[in-house]
Amino acid sequence: MTVAIIDDDIVCTSRTLKWLKSYNNVTVLFTAINGLEYLQKLQALKTSPDIALMDIGMRVMDGCAASFCSKLTQTHVKIIAYTTYNDYDMIRNCFMCGVDGFVMKLDADKVLPDALATVASGNHYFDSNLKYNGFTDLQYSAIINYKNTFWNKPIEKTFNITKRERLFIALASTSLSYKEVAELMVIEEATAQQMYNRIAKKLNLRSVKDLATFALQNGLAMQANFLFSNGKSLPY
Numbered sequence: 001m002t003v004a005i006i007d008d009d010i011v012c013t014s015r016t017l018k019w020l021k022s023y024n025n026v027t028v029l030f031t032a033i034n035g036l037e038y039l040q041k042l043q044a045l046k047t048s049p050d051i052a053l054m055d056i057g058m059r060v061m062d063g064c065a066a067s068f069c070s071k072l073t074q075t076h077v078k079i080i081a082y083t084t085y086n087d088y089d090m091i092r093n094c095f096m097c098g099v100d101g102f103v104m105k106l107d108a109d110k111v112l113p114d115a116l117a118t119v120a121s122g123n124h125y126f127d128s129n130l131k132y133n134g135f136t137d138l139q140y141s142a143i144i145n146y147k148n149t150f151w152n153k154p155i156e157k158t159f160n161i162t163k164r165e166r167l168f169i170a171l172a173s174t175s176l177s178y179k180e181v182a183e184l185m186v187i188e189e190a191t192a193q194q195m196y197n198r199i200a201k202k203l204n205l206r207s208v209k210d211l212a213t214f215a216l217q218n219g220l221a222m223q224a225n226f227l228f229s230n231g232k233s234l235p236y
Helices: 010-021 035-044 063-073 088-096 112-120 128-133 137-151 155-159 163-172 178-185 189-203 208-217 224-229
Strands: 002-006 027-032 051-054 078-083 101-104
Touching (some): 063 088, 088 137, 101 128, 163 189, 178 189
Parallel strands (some): 051 078
16 A cells, blocks of 8 residues: 655654554655645656545645545545544535545544555545544534535536636646646646636636636635635535
8 A cells, every 4th residue: 555645744744654654554655745746746656646645734735625636637546634623514625625534633643554444445534533522423424425415516517617627727726826737737838828718718707816716616626725714604
């Protein structure tokens, strides 16, 4: 089993590396300090990790945006949200971004082996320590149903966009430059601009800011700040 660690906390990454290296069946493929570096390394490597341990609150590109974009292109990579958050709405929104498991950093060494094995087998994982915060099996089921309903929506058909255009929207709605978006999509920067012009015309949008707002409000893009500040009133 190969694992990638995406975290901007060097101390946490070092600690997690130590734990993972002690497991007999785990190889750490790479580490990244934010979502952009993670996506760049996914593109550069000929192989991708089986599982990504994804911090949520990171600069440049946060874990929600990176998980969402990763699931649009690398559906086979399992993602575990690896964070200090433990609020129900935040956990639900992490899963909506496409993660397959949720592990709290506090006492993570006690649950990581089970978490890795569970998501590797194709199942969802919730940190067992969450039960001490009052979480129930019914809440877990509701979160998974919420995730499945969201990801089964015919987004491309609804908004008359292609899969490539959907990826562009998700990337362009972050703080990434067009140059960075173009590099991730392996296209020329001018082509990225043309893609924006085409999408803006389809969706009747006037600016990049309008695109980001529209995308976040309609589930075409994900960002931690938006999700966690609007978690109880999302339209999707």
